[in-house]
Amino acid sequence: MADSEFPIQLERVVFTRSVVVSIQGHRPSDGEMALAGPENKVDVAAIEGDKNAFMATMSTKMNLEGSLEFPYTIDMECIGFFRVIDDKDEQAKTTGLVMVAHSVLFGAIREAVSWLTARQAYGQISLGLSVLRSKTPPAP
Numbered sequence: 001m002a003d004s005e006f007p008i009q010l011e012r013v014v015f016t017r018s019v020v021v022s023i024q025g026h027r028p029s030d031g032e033m034a035l036a037g038p039e040n041k042v043d044v045a046a047i048e049g050d051k052n053a054f055m056a057t058m059s060t061k062m063n064l065e066g067s068l069e070f071p072y073t074i075d076m077e078c079i080g081f082f083r084v085i086d087d088k089d090e091q092a093k094t095t096g097l098v099m100v101a102h103s104v105l106f107g108a109i110r111e112a113v114s115w116l117t118a119r120q121a122y123g124q125i126s127l128g129l130s131v132l133r134s135k136t137p138p139a140p
Helices: 090-117
Strands: 008-022 039-046 053-062 072-084
Touching: 008 090, 039 090, 053 090, 072 090
Parallel strands: none
Antiparallel strands: 008 072, 039 053, 053 072
16 A cells, blocks of 8 residues: 555645635624634536546635624635546545545635634634534434
């Protein structure tokens, strides 16, 4: 395994939406900046015409209702283009691709949010971890 190449390659990342808005009238509680946990969603789809090419879309949304409790409204969307090198590796095309896309795209969103909020009214915030959860709950 040490000699083998990782089966998933990132080709490029692009942002399709980058929105960070300072909430006018924000009131931090007890001098601390409250943060709503982000709502994250990642989807992966095959690119037609190339069985080894995939596009992953990740969105991160926070405080879209504009609550004064939180300093910002955040709505970000990022797209990554990936290539699976081994077309026989079905696990790389499913589970592995989702995990890699989530990690890469959330990292790009986290960096963008940090940079953008550092230049906003209430200062820089850093998004915490994003944990992948199964869309279907485990059987009892």
